[in-house]
Amino acid sequence: AQSVTQLDSHVSVSEGTPVLLRCNYSSSYSPSLFWYVQHPNKGLQLLLKYTSAATLVKGINGFEAEFKKSETSFHLTKPSAHMSDAAEYFCVVSLNQAGTALIFGKGTTLSVSS
Amino acid sequence: EPEVTQTPSHQVTQMGQEVILRCVPISNHLYFYWYRQILGQKVEFLVSFYNNEISEKSEIFDDQFSVERPDGSNFTLKIRSTKLEDSAMYFCASSGEGGPNQPQHFGDGTRLSIL
Numbered sequence: 001a002q003s004v005t006q007l008d009s010h011v012s013v014s015e016g017t018p019v020l021l022r023c024n025y026s027s028s029y030s031p032s033l034f035w036y037v038q039h040p041n042k043g044l045q046l047l048l049k050y051t052s053a054a055t056l057v058k059g060i061n062g063f064e065a066e067f068k069k070s071e072t073s074f075h076l077t078k079p080s081a082h083m084s085d086a087a088e089y090f091c092v093v094s095l096n097q098a099g100t101a102l103i104f105g106k107g108t109t110l111s112v113s114s
Numbered sequence: 115e116p117e118v119t120q121t122p123s124h125q126v127t128q129m130g131q132e133v134i135l136r137c138v139p140i141s142n143h144l145y146f147y148w149y150r151q152i153l154g155q156k157v158e159f160l161v162s163f164y165n166n167e168i169s170e171k172s173e174i175f176d177d178q179f180s181v182e183r184p185d186g187s188n189f190t191l192k193i194r195s196t197k198l199e200d201s202a203m204y205f206c207a208s209s210g211e212g213g214p215n216q217p218q219h220f221g222d223g224t225r226l227s228i229l
Contacts, residue, residue, distance in 0.1 A: 034217060043118070043205060044157070044220040090157065099209070100145065100170040102218060104157040 002027050004091045006105035014113050019063075019078040021108045023091030026072065032094035033074045034102070035065055039087045047089075050074060061085070086112045116140040120206050120221035127196055128229055135191045135224045137206030146189045147207040147218060148181065150174070157205065163189065193226075201228045 007022040025031055035047040048059025055067045065076045074091060088107045095101035119138045127133045139146050148160040162170040163181050180192045189208075193200055203225050207218040 036220075041222075043222040044207075046217045046219070049217050095159065095170070098169075099216065100162040100164070101147070101159045101172070102149075103159065104149075106156045 002031065002093050002095050002103050004033075004093045004103060004105040006089075006091050006108050008108050009106065010109045010111070012111040012113065013081045015083055016080050019076070019081045019085065019110065021076040021089050021091075021110065023074045023076065023105060024072050025074055025091070025093050027093060029097060032099060033065075033067065034092040034094075035059065035063070035074075035076050036090045036092055036104075037087050038090065038107075044090065047076070081110075081112045083112050083114065086110055116219075118206055118208055118219050118221035120204075120224050122224060123222065124225045124227070126227045126229060129198055130195055133193050133196055133226065135193075135204050135206075135226065137189045137191070137221060138187050139189055139206065139208030140210075140219055141187070143208035143210050143219075145169075145209045145211065145216075145218075146181075146183070147209075148191045149205045149207065149220075150202040151205065151223075152199075152202040160191075196226075196228045198228050201226055 003026045005024045033050040036044040038044050047063050048057045050057045050067045058064045063078045090107050091105040092102045121136045146163045149157050151157045159172050161175045182190050203223045205220050205223045207220045209216045209218045
């Protein structure tokens with residue numbers, strides 16, 4: 001069965017410092033993985049996606065994630081946090097190989113202080 | 115950039131009443147989805163829709179729920195006889211193809227409050 005576990009419910013960083021949001025997945029086949037971001041009172045915006053091409057995936061706003069099959073992880077990173085990065089981040093796996101449904105993690109709230 | 119639009123942004127309904135949530139997917143997309151997010155909980159898949167029929171649905175999507183694409187642009191979620199526990203944010207999404215290489219694009223959501 002497909003599932004994702006986001007290891008931290010809340011991460012706090014200072015502006016200009018690195019960001020690490022952790023995600024582990026479980027999949028019975030080669031998964032499609034995504035990170036989405038949700039700003040307050042807004043919809044879900046795709047940050048990046050992994051679909052069995054390069055294991056290091058670059059997304060928007062300077063974020064990237066590395067797919068590590070041996071560790072079943074897909075952690076999201078950014079070298080330098082910006083105040084505007086404060087939001088809720090969701091690690092997501094495709095329910096099936098057809099991609100007709102997504103399974104969301106519980107989310108990680110990122111706080112950025114000045 | 116094309117967007118998925120949802121109306122209304124906030125819907126307040128009495129328990130037991132029917133409610134219809136509306137979505138306009140991105141115009142050339144073929145797959146449509148509904149998700150919900152109960153306050154403080156994670157986003158949950160409800161249903162996917164392709165070629166005028168449901169292609170996948172979760173356990174949440176029982177007989178109380180139905181979806182429809184009444185014309186070439188709208189995609190609706192109907193909830194019959196609403197219950198207090200139906201209060202949630204409902205997100206519509208669309209994608210160009212059903213394959214995993216095509217990400218789903220989400221609307222801003224409709225907040226449904228059942229009184």
